[in-house]
Amino acid sequence: QVQLVESGGGLVQAGATLRLSCAVSGRTPSRYGMGWFRQPPEKEREFVAGMNWSGTNKYYADSVKGRFTISRDVANNRMLLQMNTLKPEDTAVYYCAADATGSGRSNSKYDYWGQGTQVTVSS
Numbered sequence: 001q002v003q004l005v006e007s008g009g010g011l012v013q014a015g016a017t018l019r020l021s022c023a024v025s026g027r028t029p030s031r032y033g034m035g036w037f038r039q040p041p042e043k044e045r046e047f048v049a050g051m052n053w054s055g056t057n058k059y060y061a062d063s064v065k066g067r068f069t070i071s072r073d074v075a076n077n078r079m080l081l082q083m084n085t086l087k088p089e090d091t092a093v094y095y096c097a098a099d100a101t102g103s104g105r106s107n108s109k110y111d112y113w114g115q116g117t118q119v120t121v122s123s
Helices: none
Strands: 001-005 010-013 020-025 033-039 046-053 058-060 067-071 078-083 093-097 118-123
Touching: 001 067, 001 093, 010 020, 020 033, 020 093, 020 118, 033 067, 033 078, 046 067, 078 093
Parallel strands: 010 118
Antiparallel strands: 001 020, 020 078, 033 046, 033 093, 046 058, 067 078, 093 118
């Protein structure tokens, strides 16, 4: 089993910066891909960013390209999502997830999910 716990969400104004963290524990999968998803109010969950197990390939939704950066803090066993220039449309519950195939792509099968952290961006 893999446990994922997100943190770092909050209420900010448009243009602000937040950094989300996903702590990974349990049977730490060194070859898992990792991803961030979000679910805006009354909308379906959507892919935000992902990376393969080695960190050599990173993927982003068009809506966040150039503003968000996904990374892995190997020493502390966590995944990060740096979010710059936040917009009201970024308001959502953000989830981290682990992908056993190792790809971290948007359409991969993610096996483990965190509980989510709320991000609210006011205009």
